C-alpha cells in the first residue's frame with residue numbers, strides 16, 4: 001500500500017546539511033494502523049511529511065497504491081494528494097470559517113458542486129459526531145471537537161491513507177481516548193490505512209498494528225506492536241516499551257529475596273494464573289507474586305507477572321523451564337544463587 005524505498009531527506013541550513021530522514025525503507029500494509037515512534041528530532045515529522053510530499057525527499061522513492069509519488073508531475077501530484085488525508089497536532093483549522101466551511105474547503109479543491117458538498121459534509125459530521133456543530137466557529141469548540149473537524153476535513157475526499165501528525169499530543173487523556181476510538185472506527189469501517197507519528201507509547205499500544213522506532217533519522221526497529229512489547233531487540237524500543245511495562249519493585253525486597261525473581265509475559269490473564277498455579281503444584285517450590293498487570297495491546301491482552309520462586313535450586317529451575325514452555329516469554333530478573 002505505502003512503499004518507502006531508501007528515503008533520504010536533507011535540509012540545507014546556514015550551519016550545513018541536516019539529515020532529517022536517513023535511508024528509510026518501510027512497507028505499510030493496506031488497512032493497517034502503522035505507528036512511527038521516536039523522541040523529538042528523530043525524523044518522524046520529516047518522514048511523515050515526505051509521504052505526501054509536503055516535504056520533497058532528497059532521494060529515494062515513495063509509492064502509494066503502486067503510484068510513484070516521487071516521480072509525478074505537479075498536476076498529477078495534486079490529484080494523488082487528494083487521496084492522502086492528514087491531521088495535525090494543532091488542528092490547522094481556519095478560525096474565520098465555520099465547521100461546515102472548514103470541511104467544504106477540501107471538497108471545493110476537488111471541484112465538487114454545492115449539492116455534493118452539502119451531502120458529503122453532512123455525512124462527515126455525522127461520522128465524527130459533530131452534526132450539531134455545523135455552524136460553529138473553531139473558537140467555540142473544545143480541542144477534541146477541533147480534531148474531529150480536522151478528521152472530517154481529512155476524510156472529505158475519501159482518501160485511502162490518513163497521515164496523523166501527533167494528532168492527540170495537544171489533548172487531555174480522556175479526549176485522546178475518544179479521538180483514538182474514532183481513528184479505530186474509521187480504520188475499521190472505511191478500511192482506511194493510517195500512519196501516525198507519536199512520542200507516546202500509549203497511543204501506539206491503543207491503536208497500532210505495527211510500528212517503527214526512529215532514531216537519528218533512521219528506523220532502528222520495526223514489527224508488530226505485540227511482538228515488540230514482548231521481545232524488543234533495540235535498546236531504544238525497550239526504553240519506549242518500558243514507559244508502559246515498567247514495574248518498580250522496592251530494592252529492599254529484591255535484595256532480601258533468597259530465590260529467583262522472574263518476569264513472565266503471557267497472553268491473557270487466566271492463562272498466566274493457570275500456568276503459575278500448575279507450576280507451583282507440580283514442583284516443590286514456593287511462589288510469591290510481587291507484581292501483576294494486564295495491558296491491552298490493540299485489544300489483545302498481554303499479562304505480566306513478577307514472581308519470586310524459592311525452594312531447592314534444581315526444582316526452581318525445573319519450574320522455570322515449565323513456565324517458560326507455556327508462556328510467551330520469561331526473564332530471570334534476579335538470581336540470588
Ligand SMILES: Nc1ncnc2c1ncn2[C@@H]1O[C@H](COP(=O)(O)OP(=O)(O)OP(=O)(O)O)[C@@H](O)[C@H]1O
Nearest residue numbers: 011013018019020039040041042043044045046047
Ligand atoms: N525545515 C527544517 N530545516 C532544517 N532542519 C530541519 C527542518 N525540519 C526538521 N529539521 C531537522 O531534521 C531532524 C528531524 O526533525 P523532525 O522534526 O523530522 O523530527 P521529529 O521526530 O518529528 O521531532 P519533533 O517531534 O520534535 O517534531 C532534526 O534534526 C531537525 O532539526
